[in-house]
Amino acid sequence: MYLTDEQQAILSGSKGETMAKVMKTLVMYGETFGADKMVPVTSKYNHLVTSFGLKMMKPVFDLMQQLIDAGAISQQKFSVDPRPLDKNVPANFLMNFIFNNFMYSTQESYEAQLKELGLMNEDAFTCACYLDAVGNKPGKGDVLSWAESSAVVYANSVLGARCNRNSGIMDIMGSIAGFVPHFGLLTDEGRKATWLVKVECQKKPEAQLLGSAIGMKVMEDVPYITGMNQWLGDELNDQNCAYLKDFGAATASNGAVGLYHIAGLTPEAKELGDALVKEDAQVYVIDDAELERVKNNYPVMWKNADATPKLCFIGCPHLSMQQLIDWTVRVEEGLKASGNNKVVIPTVFTTAPAVKKEFEKTEYAARLKNTGVILSYICPLMYMNNPLAGKMPVITCSNKLRTYTTARFYTEDEILVKITKGGK
Amino acid sequence: MKEFKGRVVTPGTVTAPALVSHGGLNTLASFQKALQFGDKKATCGDQNNPDLFGKEMLGTALCLPQTIGSTTGGLVLYCACAMGRQPACMLFSKPIDSLAAAGSILASVWLDGISMPVVDSLGEEFLEYVKDGMTIHVKDDGVICVE
Numbered sequence: 001m002y003l004t005d006e007q008q009a010i011l012s013g014s015k016g017e018t019m020a021k022v023m024k025t026l027v028m029y030g031e032t033f034g035a036d037k038m039v040p041v042t043s044k045y046n047h048l049v050t051s052f053g054l055k056m057m058k059p060v061f062d063l064m065q066q067l068i069d070a071g072a073i074s075q076q077k078f079s080v081d082p083r084p085l086d087k088n089v090p091a092n093f094l095m096n097f098i099f100n101n102f103m104y105s106t107q108e109s110y111e112a113q114l115k116e117l118g119l120m121n122e123d124a125f126t127c128a129c130y131l132d133a134v135g136n137k138p139g140k141g142d143v144l145s146w147a148e149s150s151a152v153v154y155a156n157s158v159l160g161a162r163c164n165r166n167s168g169i170m171d172i173m174g175s176i177a178g179f180v181p182h183f184g185l186l187t188d189e190g191r192k193a194t195w196l197v198k199v200e201c202q203k204k205p206e207a208q209l210l211g212s213a214i215g216m217k218v219m220e221d222v223p224y225i226t227g228m229n230q231w232l233g234d235e236l237n238d239q240n241c242a243y244l245k246d247f248g249a250a251t252a253s254n255g256a257v258g259l260y261h262i263a264g265l266t267p268e269a270k271e272l273g274d275a276l277v278k279e280d281a282q283v284y285v286i287d288d289a290e291l292e293r294v295k296n297n298y299p300v301m302w303k304n305a306d307a308t309p310k311l312c313f314i315g316c317p318h319l320s321m322q323q324l325i326d327w328t329v330r331v332e333e334g335l336k337a338s339g340n341n342k343v344v345i346p347t348v349f350t351t352a353p354a355v356k357k358e359f360e361k362t363e364y365a366a367r368l369k370n371t372g373v374i375l376s377y378i379c380p381l382m383y384m385n386n387p388l389a390g391k392m393p394v395i396t397c398s399n400k401l402r403t404y405t406t407a408r409f410y411t412e413d414e415i416l417v418k419i420t421k422g423g424k
Numbered sequence: 425m426k427e428f429k430g431r432v433v434t435p436g437t438v439t440a441p442a443l444v445s446h447g448g449l450n451t452l453a454s455f456q457k458a459l460q461f462g463d464k465k466a467t468c469g470d471q472n473n474p475d476l477f478g479k480e481m482l483g484t485a486l487c488l489p490q491t492i493g494s495t496t497g498g499l500v501l502y503c504a505c506a507m508g509r510q511p512a513c514m515l516f517s518k519p520i521d522s523l524a525a526a527g528s529i530l531a532s533v534w535l536d537g538i539s540m541p542v543v544d545s546l547g548e549e550f551l552e553y554v555k556d557g558m559t560i561h562v563k564d565d566g567v568i569c570v571e
Binding site: 021029050063169387 | 452457498503521522526527
């Protein structure tokens with residue numbers, strides 16, 4: 001890999017031993033994937049995936065401290081994934097004891113480290129950092145050093161930024177150095193589609209289900225998706241961006257997709273059309289029966305498959321403002337139709353702290369509260385990532401949460417019936 | 425005995441018993457329980473991986489196609505290495521993925537005295553041939569001897 005004189009000097013120790021290690025890490029990473037050079041990180045802000053003070057992550061906190069002590073701090077401020085704890089989210093005594101005294105006992109000290117390293121602000125804890133209220137929205141062509149899979153796929157696909165599907169810690173290394181190795185999704189060639197996905201459904205497919213089907217089929221490849229314009233049109237409005245946010249998160253978690261193109265809608269597909277599709281691309285046709293097949297094959301991880309749900313999470317990735325408003329109205333209408341006043345299953349909507357603040361200024365906040373739904377900034381995945389929560393029958397319409405935890409997936413319509421009317 | 429030639433990602437030599445996963449290794453799901461609750465043998469906690477679930481990963485020659493799952497995967501692997509719960513080596517039949525590469529490179533650069541040779545691109549035949557308990561010798565040049 002070609003290194004500039006400055007990069008070579010850093011590797012040789014001109015900026016100290018710690019910066020030399022940062023550079024060595026990036027060089028080894030790049031060489032593993034055939035990078036030809038380093039390119040500057042050009043986004044205003046970075047985003048880190050590691051937001052949780054999990055006790056088992058002590059080696060990561062030690063590494064962070066080593067960076068801080070050596071002054072190896074990024075010039076970029078950053079947002080970070082959601083906090084793992086919120087006292088407003090239902091948890092029994094034992095769960096709270098384990099959360100606070102065992103699992104996340106280092107949360108406070110880790111957040112102090114994040115502030116030293118350049119946290120944007122107190123509200124910068126969300127997986128959906130690109131939402132307007134949060135303010136970490138890269139521009140087209142920006143080069144990023146991010147790792148959160150749902151944010152990477154959104155930035156690449158919807159915003160036209162360029163970022164590889166990095167691991168945690170590697171995200172901060174690139175940001176500290178100010179450049180990242182040039183390979184994969186940073187290159188024009190790496191952004192071409194090796195799959196042509198033809199959507200031939202009779203009705204608009206649910207984003208989280210369509211993303212799951214495509215992710216499981218193409219894994220880490222780039223899909224070019226046709227047949228969606230009848231439902232999405234050709235404009236990246238709030239509704240479509242929310243759809244693509246959820247769709248992308250499912251492709252990234254059920255597979256390992258870092259970039260997708262939607263014909264006539266996403267920026268590069270609009271510019272280049274089917275020239276983005278490689279000649280030898282494989283073809284995957286999706287119809288309603290295929291989506292049903294995919295959904296029916298999800299394993300049920302509950303100990304008792306017939307258990308009554310005890311908790312419902314909606315908002316993984318975090319909900320946008322428009323989604324919060326839409327869900328508020330849907331829950332109200334569902335309750336009215338069923339004759340109930342409050343949701344019948346404890347239900348938590350999750351969103352970015354900055355979006356939550358904006359939402360709370362609207363009339364919908366009081367209306368949502370009246371339905372009994374709890375609004376939180378928590379990461380539901382982190383909440384469920386322990387043996388006690390894992391035994392709870394939790395339902396969700398997030399395919400990311402389903403994939404990484406024991407939560408059971410239902411479509412949005414099914415979830416709505418369950419939380420407003422009841423039933424197993 | 426049979427030899428396979430791959431590409432060296434992080435160098436080193438080691439001899440260890442094989443532990444084989446035919447599906448992708450979900451790093452977070454596999455290591456989290458062991459790291460969180462002090463299991464020094466690094467018993468695999470991933471219920472979705474029938475090849476590895478409940479088996480001890482510490483000190484094994486872990487043979488796999490690639491890793492899958494959360495992008496915390498690299499830092500989880502780094503933590504496993506720092507806590508001395510890592511496999512003796514990781515041997516990939518496919519080209520390594522970015523998460524496993526990050527974890528093994530971070531361990532190689534930032535941790536003193538930790539050796540976990542990683543070799544990738546060993547081919548599908550490697551994963552078809554190797555079985556749990558076979559003895560694996562990893563050489564410096566990416567040659568893997570299976571007996």
